[in-house]
Amino acid sequence: MSQVATDLAGKHCTIFSADAPACVLIQPTGTHELAGLAEEAAQIQQHAPCDVSLVSFPVTDWNRELSPWSTRQAFGSEPFGGNAGETLRWILEELLPALALPKTMPCVLGGYSLAGLFSLWATYQTNAFQAVAACSPSVWFDDWDTYIAAHEPKTSYVYLSLGNKEHKTRNPLLRTGKARILAQAERLTQCGVNTTLEWNSGNHFQDNAARTAKGFLWCAEQLAGQEKPYA
Template sequence: MEKAAFELAGKACELYTPDGDGREAELIFIQAVDDHDAEGFPAMLEIMNQQIEQPFVFADFYVGDWNADLTPWDAPPVFGKEGFGHGAADTLAFVSEMFIPEVRARAKLSETTPIVVGGYSLAGLFALWCAYQTDAFAAVMAASPSVWFPGWRDYSDAHAPKVPAIYLSLGDKEEKTRNQVMAQVGDNIRHQYDVLKQNASVESCTLAWHPGNHFKDNEKRCAAGYIWCAKALTK
């Protein structure tokens, strides 16, 4: 894929487009990222290109403060000394009002090209939270999302998602931690999946389990999620 870097509202962004085969992209994948995510993109995109039939573009933007910009409300520290902020709404506004229009313009795509918002860890939680805020996305890919986040389970129980296809995944060792808050991630994601399955507005939903802890094969887990979303949108 061809890569183009650009800056938007002070954020570093990247756009990956199909090599010049003349086909217009039929899907847009977007993701909030950090340097660790970006390191795995070559492997992730290679897997996606091998298994996704539709031509697609992939766009990412770098998050300045992971703990502040991706979470929807303030919360005390769960690990280390840094707490969480309430910047998710501002980040979604950036995505909706600036990033998506810029991606569509640069890739020469119409307003009807479906968008999948994805993410890993706290970015996965952000993607999942977006499902409850807007119907602008065709699917959500939440890989190892931080559903241990204080207050998230109550919030998702009390609200209905607006996105028809939602992918969830978790490593099978992630809940095996001494951190009592983060140890809730397994029960919470099982509960999340059960609730989503019963929601009439969700047409497709799955929960995938991967071997290993939170830091194993991030790029492969994300690729699997995006592949599922692409298939869900062709049914």
């Protein structure tokens, strides 16, 4: 992959591009994740079953831009801002057209932590993404369990992961993570979505780039395994 930083639809994006990509991976990225992007892209390039491009766009206000609705924070007093709808609109109406992808090019949306929850939420909003990688998603988010019980996903493939120590905390919200991710996987399967749940060793703050790469790789493998993968 070649790496280039470029302005797309008003945001300064980082693109790791293959010469002839068979699918494109879209990732909301916080400033705390930028240092691991090259490592993540290298792992994807090494192990992907087909050529892919990774498009990372910046998220400057993590709690506002990626949260599906306003609610309390897990830490601190500032609540989540609930502006995920505007972020998704920007991806669909501005970023994807700016990328000028072929109509048959499949898109995968994915991310880590709150970006993972945002990606999961997007599966209930649009069928624009053929697969979603929700890596250690913030499924402890208030009312998320109620939301998924009342809505149908629109994505064919969903990758879920969680660290096996993430729920071992005194924080009452974060303690629900294990039960919530199991319920999420079960609900997706019930709805006919090809779903996998991978347990990683450790807590939430370990190997973020490698865990995200694994999620994107699983999605690429599912798409490449279809009889007519990109038609």
